[in-house]
Amino acid sequence: NLKQGELLFLNQHIEHEIAACATEDIIINFIIQPQFFDFIFSFLTTENRISNFLINSLYNSTQNGQFLYFKVSEVKSIQALIKKIIIEIMSSAFMSDSTVKLYMGLLIVELIKHADKAEHTEDYPVQHYLIVESLKYIDENFQKASLYELSSQLNQPHYALSKEIKKATNYTFKELLQEKRLSKAKELLESTNMPITTIIEQVGYDNVSYFYRIFKNKYNQTPKQFREHLAKK
Incomplete structure (x- = not known):
């Protein structure tokens, strides 16, 4: 079960559903378009599971690499970025789209740096x-x-x-x-x-x-x- 502040990345090719939540639960669903990763790939290294997952999710229409589960509730840098992204989306001010894109890029980099806190389904060939x-x-x-x-x-x-x-x-x-x-x-x-x-x-x-x-x-x-x-x- 997801806890407050945790992140779940889902492969775009898999079927999934959300079970019933409690009354006060809030789940925010970010849908990231594949073209967003055009400028992200230069930051990715082959030694981490996150880059492998993204490649699999974007380009392979299979069930491989179904999810990445980040237990990052206590990682202040990641929580701060998520908060900034939510505020920017909700406020929709001048240059918000560009700002969100940059924040999301930073979030991916931070997640790569904390790859040890991610659980995944399988290894990659x-x-x-x-x-x-x-x-x-x-x-x-x-x-x-x-x-x-x-x-x-x-x-x-x-x-x-x-x-x-x-x-x-x-x-x-x-x-x-x-x-x-x-x-x-x-x-x-x-x-x-x-x-x-x-x-x-x-x-x-x-x-x-x-x-x-x-x-x-x-x-x-x-x-x-x-x-x-x-x-x-």
Whole structure:
């Protein structure tokens, strides 16, 4: 049974239900969208069960790794972050969405630091290690990332690694890399006045027309139209 201040992470692919609670019990359900973890993976290490659980929960449509149960009622740093998240969500002030995202990132990091306080259902195979490392590699090296370099670093045949990535995520290495590059380009368009051609180079492309095509395909606007739309807000 959950106690006050404890956390339960559930794999998004499992079926579950909540038993009847007492009159004064309060349970807060946070639903975390998979895309939130785009910027979290750079913090994850392969030596902890939390990163393995997240990979399994996000990308494997199985019953493996059903839950993580954190007995963190006495961990002040974690309780303080949860309180801040709840207050920010309830107040819904200026920049609340960004603030909650940053707090949640800090919460994940704190939970990783206190992984010894987590109970889980089972161990994870080597494939999860490969997927964690692959996602971290794309996140950290997206400008010049290549499947061949990654496979060399992981001491895996490139065709076998490619198959594991596709099996776990439903995306190819190239598709994951493109998603990261487009996301970074969108971020630079929103937060800087950098020329579009420079942004294209910054995210790892040298073919301007190709970049315009894939950007418009994803966001339904060209980079120029996207920036002009932002300026009108």
